[in-house]
Amino acid sequence: MSIACKGLGHTYSPNTPMSFVALKDINLSIDDTKITAIIGATGSGKSTLIQHLNALLLPTEGTLEICGRVIEAGVKPKSLKSLRKQVGLVFQFPEYQLFEETVLDDVAFGPKNFGVNKDDAEASARYCLQLVGIQPSDYNKSPLELSGGQKRRAAIAGILALDPSILVLDEPTAGLDPAGVKRLMKLFYNYNRQHKKGVLMVTHDMEQVLNFCDDVVVLDHGQVLSYTSVKEFFLDTTLLNQLALPLPPVVDLIERLRKAGFAVKTDSLELDAVLEAVRRELKR
Amino acid sequence: MNSFMLGRYLPLDAFLHKRDPRIKILCMIFFLVAVFMDTGYLGYLFLGILAILALVLSKLSPAIVFKAMRPMIMMLGFLLVINVLILQTGEPLFTLGPLTIYSGALLQTFYIAVRLILMITITTVLTVTTKPIDLTLGIEDLLAPFAILHFNPHTIAMILTLALRFIPTLLEETERIRKAQASRGVDLEEGSLKEKIMAIVSLIVPLFVASFQRAEDLADAMEARGYQPNRKRTRYRTLKIGFYDWLLLFVGLAVMVIYIWWSIVR
Numbered sequence: 030m031s032i033a034c035k036g037l038g039h040t041y042s043p044n045t046p047m048s049f050v051a052l053k054d055i056n057l058s059i060d061d062t063k064i065t066a067i068i069g070a071t072g073s074g075k076s077t078l079i080q081h082l083n084a085l086l087l088p089t090e091g092t093l094e095i096c097g098r099v100i101e102a103g104v105k106p107k108s109l110k111s112l113r114k115q116v117g118l119v120f121q122f123p124e125y126q127l128f129e130e131t132v133l134d135d136v137a138f139g140p141k142n143f144g145v146n147k148d149d150a151e152a153s154a155r156y157c158l159q160l161v162g163i164q165p166s167d168y169n170k171s172p173l174e175l176s177g178g179q180k181r182r183a184a185i186a187g188i189l190a191l192d193p194s195i196l197v198l199d200e201p202t203a204g205l206d207p208a209g210v211k212r213l214m215k216l217f218y219n220y221n222r223q224h225k226k227g228v229l230m231v232t233h234d235m236e237q238v239l240n241f242c243d244d245v246v247v248l249d250h251g252q253v254l255s256y257t258s259v260k261e262f263f264l265d266t267t268l269l270n271q272l273a274l275p276l277p278p279v280v281d282l283i284e285r286l287r288k289a290g291f292a293v294k295t296d297s298l299e300l301d302a303v304l305e306a307v308r309r310e311l312k313r
Numbered sequence: 314m315n316s317f318m319l320g321r322y323l324p325l326d327a328f329l330h331k332r333d334p335r336i337k338i339l340c341m342i343f344f345l346v347a348v349f350m351d352t353g354y355l356g357y358l359f360l361g362i363l364a365i366l367a368l369v370l371s372k373l374s375p376a377i378v379f380k381a382m383r384p385m386i387m388m389l390g391f392l393l394v395i396n397v398l399i400l401q402t403g404e405p406l407f408t409l410g411p412l413t414i415y416s417g418a419l420l421q422t423f424y425i426a427v428r429l430i431l432m433i434t435i436t437t438v439l440t441v442t443t444k445p446i447d448l449t450l451g452i453e454d455l456l457a458p459f460a461i462l463h464f465n466p467h468t469i470a471m472i473l474t475l476a477l478r479f480i481p482t483l484l485e486e487t488e489r490i491r492k493a494q495a496s497r498g499v500d501l502e503e504g505s506l507k508e509k510i511m512a513i514v515s516l517i518v519p520l521f522v523a524s525f526q527r528a529e530d531l532a533d534a535m536e537a538r539g540y541q542p543n544r545k546r547t548r549y550r551t552l553k554i555g556f557y558d559w560l561l562l563f564v565g566l567a568v569m570v571i572y573i574w575w576s577i578v579r
Contacts, residue, residue, distance in 0.1 A: 085492045118496040126493040128518035142498025
């Protein structure tokens, strides 16, 4: 299955002086069994695009096909609830959505909304809280008593508890400490690899893209600039340089060696493979 | 949210936009006093003409005024029903079962409606033509005489400025939280009453938490920059009263005096 955008466009406040075209003519067919990174400068339409995936925003042009549903511009879709269960969307700074009296109740809130009974909802809440690494002793605390990083993880558990078949995240690691970032990225990676669920992630961190993602979508001024595998994306640095993105250390190493007239022939970006290519080149 | 017109500033650069906020506030008060004077049809006709003149002088289209008025339509309807049911003055017009409609009730409702419409129009003119920051400066100056009662008008002005400043931020925040909760299956449109109440709780609690957090951060930031409410501060923007401002003040004052006199001799 895939997520297919055909000529998708979104204009905010159409037909007013404040009208703003956020997305235009997006044609994409995203493999929803992989981890896909969505990158682009601020205002390039990343957040607007992902809000279409669970129909929080509806296209003003074109169509979107996701989880066997077709959302068409100008046609009011019915019962979006089932789609919202299948596509779990984690907003930027999701910790602001916590409101229940206890952490456990808050995580179980989502499943309950989708008709899961109380016991099952709490069971999946416990499972997801353990998945994101919140201690059982914290389950009955108020969400407001948690630290910033814990709040973030609890909020993400609140979406994971819906057991969505596609997990969409808007900069999930912004503002977290390095250990927290790594832990969350591993969690998303496992969610894809072990649970066989699709993951889409907006990020600004090229290291995350390189280490954890399969494909990359580059957005620019509301249009798709490229959609390639991560490897292709980093092996050809033209686009990266054009976008003025910081290169991950391995890519930077290859780039510098090449500039110094030292050809590194590699089709892998694993550090070992790159070093092997350098050794081969030295022996020649 | 974009249809929310009441109390919004529109940068149109018309005659009334350039007038001093203090004068405009005073004129609004004069006009409101005149609206409450009992002068009959003719009085309201002239006030109506003045209100239209104010709209022209602020380059406002009737559509915008109508938009600002829309939230009041419910209230007007409610008033109409209450008045028709309760007031029993004037001639009985017609009977509907146990209910008799009196002419006095209709007349009374008509007066209230006209007054409300005039009031909304003129207050909309004030907010549409005056930047919030100028409005609070104006209020601060007009409250200055109360300083002798150990009352600090600057504090009030600062509170107003901050409140106005955070309206759009809070609207944005509400929208964000609404979407986040919608992703967790909250549905504000469908569902039983219990679900709807839960939906509203899931919006209000995070909004409160975020607002308190914001208020605390703001207070810290202000203190860090040495803000002390009771100290004398100089102003970056100073207000100046020109010839047209005096003229406007004179006209406003004249209208109020004439209406008070009119209601007495009538």
